[in-house]
Amino acid sequence: DAGVTQSPTHLIKTRGQHVTLRCSPISGHKSVSWYQQVLGQGPQFIFQYYEKEERGRGNFPDRFSARQFPNYSSELNVNALLLGDSALYLCASSLAGPTGELFFGEGSRLTVL
């Protein structure tokens, strides 16, 4: 069975541009979470979506947005990119509820120049 897949794996943008990152969860998983991992640090929670609704949001500016589609895949959008947005963006999917293990993708490495 396919795991969590993310695209693109690497991308380079310039300041002020917009980026869209994509995530396909494990089949049967209805919850998707996004994390930002700056080099050398632990991941920081950005969003969780479950059944196409936002269920949680971390301390990130409104330039960050996300959505979940009927097939449970998800997009993370970042507008007006800043140098500080350079990071590894991780997507994780899980079954519903507190006992559902999070399965992570390999991430999208974003570099902002």
Next chain:
Amino acid sequence: AQTVTQSQPEMSVQEAETVTLSCTYDTSESDYYLFWYKQPPSRQMILVIRQEAYKQQNATENRFSVNFQKAAKSFSLKISDSQLGDAAMYFCAYRSQSAGGTSYGKLTFGQGTILTVHP
């Protein structure tokens, strides 16, 4: 808000030896989950072991075990018989078990510990 602290930026161990990674956390909740994740250079975060706070018995998974001290808010990971493949960044993470709109997809991670295994 919950916080997770890993005070060891780097640790090293000889192959076949035992190493312990430290983690402390701060929370006002009584029910929660704690996790150790491994992130090798391939970047994919892999769950190593998890502990439910209501369980007094320490979790074990093959060569990996934890020492969970709820009162002290301490959650250390012991790796026995270390192997070269254990080399990675290790993260301690916290998840709330509270109901009522809490995001179950939200993990709070520590800063990580880089583990080097010497042959």
